[in-house]
Amino acid sequence: MTGTPEKILDHFLETMRMDTHHSDPDPAVDDFVLMHCVFMPNSQLCQLLMAQYHAVAPPGSEQERMEYAVTCKRRVLNLAMRWAAVHTYYLQEEPAALTFLEELYGSVSNDSRILRALKDFVPDLEKVVKLHSEEVKLGKQKVLLRQFSNGDERLAKKQPIRNGDDILLKVYCSDHTYTTIRVAVAATGREVTSAVGEKLASNEDLLLVHLSSAGEKQVLKPSDVSVFSTLSINGRMFACPRDQLNALTPLPDQEGPSAGSMSSFELMSSKDLAYQMTLYDWELFSCVHEHELLYHTFGRLSFRRTTANLDLFIRRFNQVQLWVVTEVCLCGQLSKRVQLLKKFIKIAAHCREFKNLNSFFAIIMGMSNPAVSRLTLTWEKLPSKFKKFYAEFESMMDPSRNHRAYRLTVTKIEPAIIPFMPLLLKDMTFSHEGNKTFIDNMVNFEKMRMIANTIRAVRHCRSQPFNPEVCQPNKNHAEVRGYVRKLCVIDNQRTLTTLSYRLEPRRT
Missing domain, CATH: 1.10.840.10 (Ras guanine-nucleotide exchange factors catalytic domain)
Structure with missing residues (x-):
């Protein structure tokens, strides 16, 4: 149950059941498709799958070489379709993944004219490629008004927040004034503080602080990712020079309601x-x-x-x-x-x-x-x-x-x-x-x-x-x-x- 990433991929391709459709569950392969990002990034996986798809058959009769090629290609296609289904819209954030799918679709379209056993994959793969390329074209960054203000955006049906989205984020100063910045969803603490510094035309080194309603301060690291979503319910984001850290106090609206509803x-x-x-x-x-x-x-x-x-x-x-x-x-x-x-x-x-x-x-x-x-x-x-x-x-x-x-x-x-x-x-x-x-x-x-x-x-x-x-x-x-x-x-x-x-x- 241990192996190098490449050997693990080879193992799953070799032992894959060929009598099931790629949309049917196959727990063993599904585990790989779901977990590979922990030990093998998409860029590496796409490269290895492409190499497997075009693998050269070992010496043998023409019939044997044809069968080897069909089996290799079907296995890669089966795994690629499962992979695309699990990653869904995440693929749109990785140009290498989309390029791989487009290249694979081109190869299968050509090969299916000679290798009839690949014909079934063409329409399914075409659907996946079309869906993702259209989504990328439409992918104008939509601004998500902060999810944490009690604004009317709460009443709209929730849409998934994606890495490519931008958000409007309120960041407060020690005197309780605030500035609104526009940053990427996955922005780091460093990117947030530099956006605040730019907006305030300040050259000071700013700390990014999560201040709870109880007055507890958590200084966020410059490398912290997607800092906006770590705020507590009534927590607020503050940016201040280090010498003002002890002076930070919660805003009056952080206390919450004074009467029940x-x-x-x-x-x-x-x-x-x-x-x-x-x-x-x-x-x-x-x-x-x-x-x-x-x-x-x-x-x-x-x-x-x-x-x-x-x-x-x-x-x-x-x-x-x-x-x-x-x-x-x-x-x-x-x-x-x-x-x-x-x-x-x-x-x-x-x-x-x-x-x-x-x-x-x-x-x-x-x-x-x-x-x-x-x-x-x-x-x-x-x-x-x-x-x-x-x-x-x-x-x-x-x-x-x-x-x-x-x-x-x-x-x-x-x-x-x-x-x-x-x-x-x-x-x-x-x-x-x-x-x-x-x-x-x-x-x-x-x-x-x-x-x-x-x-x-x-x-x-x-x-x-x-x-x-x-x-x-x-x-x-x-x-x-x-x-x-x-x-x-x-x-x-x-x-x-x-x-x-x-x-x-x-x-x-």
């Missing part, structure tokens, strides 16, 4: 809220490219790629969790707080019904946050039926025996599923950190298989479109949709704990 959403049905939350989560989840999971696990710096779609999806989990805590801690009336707990338990139940396990867990984890779980008077007044539901939901979160309760639940559900993403990422990190990528300078392919297995679990979750049987959207459908996409939260645990003690002081 229960009066708005208590009138919305729990099922509608869960449905709209699931629609939004599905959009975010659908935007996550499989390779982002790899970049997240192995470190995106080594790939110089963004994981912005995955970051937004993880941020959403944290946001839903904090929404629950924020609403409960901002609700001054005991009877209303009891109503709130009931409402959240109902929303969680509907999320589970819609197979949205990500928001289901986020809500339950929000309710088990210390600022909420310590509110004894509130929990005492919760009807026993709801206490029972909550206990059942909490048992699904039991981490014992490697989250067995959750894993069993997932095996019994048919896709489409929105999985509990933090656990999938934990699985991948565990496989990565517990196993070496190279052993004696050879690729440890057993490790690649383990990580590919987790990514296959994500693929399985998305193997069917999300389309649950749901009651017709009510009259306030647009209002519910707008509400769930613009959740305002307090993300400072100290503030939430203080509010919680104001509601129910410590019992002496």
Whole structure:
């Protein structure tokens, strides 16, 4: 299960099943196609595949030489088609990959006139080449307004964020003024600070700082990639000279809301809220490219790629969790707080019904946050039926025996599923950190298989479109949709704990 990158490619080409269509699953080859970027860049793979396609047959009869050529070419085409299907729009960002596909298409078109066995590949390959070249022509860089302001862009259907995109990014100065810069999605810390310096006409050496609502400062490295997507929910990006670092203070709007929004959403049905939350989560989840999971696990710096779609999806989990805590801690009336707990338990139940396990867990984890779980008077007044539901939901979160309760639940559900993403990422990190990528300078392919297995679990979750049987959207459908996409939260645990003690002081 170890070998040089070239030998591993040879092995998969030689052992490839020739009786299956390239769109049918072939777990062994799929593992290679998914994981090769860790040990063999696309430029190298394309070169090797082209050499294999044009491989010279060993001495023998004309019939034997013809059969050898057909087999070699079919194997390369089979692998190339699987590779293009997995990489999707990422191929458009690599000129070498597109050139390879175009050259391959030209060779197959010519060869298929003599070698009839290649004819089947021509229309499929033509479709792939056409799709990518048209996309590249259309690829005018669209500006993504920052995903983190509570602007109306949240209400538009989410599109995947690509490396070639530009974003508008607000960067603040120590006096709370800000400048808006336009940078590439995968921009490094150095590129952001130089864009800010240019805009402010400043020659000073600037530090790029992520400032949380609690005032915690994280100085970003000049080499950090895609810095905009690492911001916490109410975090902001600051640029300042080193001598101003200690003077940085959070902006007033980083504190989050000072009043709850229960009066708005208590009138919305729990099922509608869960449905709209699931629609939004599905959009975010659908935007996550499989390779982002790899970049997240192995470190995106080594790939110089963004994981912005995955970051937004993880941020959403944290946001839903904090929404629950924020609403409960901002609700001054005991009877209303009891109503709130009931409402959240109902929303969680509907999320589970819609197979949205990500928001289901986020809500339950929000309710088990210390600022909420310590509110004894509130929990005492919760009807026993709801206490029972909550206990059942909490048992699904039991981490014992490697989250067995959750894993069993997932095996019994048919896709489409929105999985509990933090656990999938934990699985991948565990496989990565517990196993070496190279052993004696050879690729440890057993490790690649383990990580590919987790990514296959994500693929399985998305193997069917999300389309649950749901009651017709009510009259306030647009209002519910707008509400769930613009959740305002307090993300400072100290503030939430203080509010919680104001509601129910410590019992002496």
